[in-house]
Amino acid sequence: MNDGPNDARPVAPYTAIDKTGAPYLIGSRCSACSATHLGYFENCPKCGVRGEVSEVRLGDHGVLYNFTIVHRSLPGVKVPFISATVDLDGGGTVRGNLLEVEPDPAKIPFGMPVNVQFRSASIAVENGDGYIAHFFVPADRGARAR
Numbered sequence: 001m002n003d004g005p006n007d008a009r010p011v012a013p014y015t016a017i018d019k020t021g022a023p024y025l026i027g028s029r030c031s032a033c034s035a036t037h038l039g040y041f042e043n044c045p046k047c048g049v050r051g052e053v054s055e056v057r058l059g060d061h062g063v064l065y066n067f068t069i070v071h072r073s074l075p076g077v078k079v080p081f082i083s084a085t086v087d088l089d090g091g092g093t094v095r096g097n098l099l100e101v102e103p104d105p106a107k108i109p110f111g112m113p114v115n116v117q118f119r120s121a122s123i124a125v126e127n128g129d130g131y132i133a134h135f136f137v138p139a140d141r142g143a144r145a146r
């Protein structure tokens with residue numbers, strides 16, 4: 001799952017590493033309305049309740065909800081890239097870069113099954129070595145990097 005250096009640190013605060021060294025995405029689940037969100041919240045972002053939200057480990061599989069192909073860059077950001085929104089199995093909707101697919105809308109089907117993988121942030125940005133970030137890859141290609 002993680003093909004970055006073993007001592008790589010997560011880029012985002014919503015990424016954690018379990019006891020086996022496997023990175024995963026941290027989410028919040030509300031027991032009042034069942035909403036699941038990326039990251040930890042004390043109050044539910046959907047219904048606003050307090051004290052009913054617990055931290056959960058988000059799934060590492062999902063389906064592509066939408067995407068855009070980004071050609072506009074900032075210094076150090078590699079383009080083009082596919083910015084995707086994925087509905088994760090078990091709840092939570094997460095944005096991230098979709099890899100291993102040609103940046104051609106005709107080749108990116110909505111609803112495509114994808115896996116969450118953690119790789120070196122240097123895939124997306126210059127000077128990303130030493131950090132890991134989450135990415136999506138088509139599920140039919142996901143096993144290759146595990």
Ligand SMILES: [Zn+2]
Pocket residue numbers: 030031032033034035044045046047048049
């Ligand atoms: Zn709620």
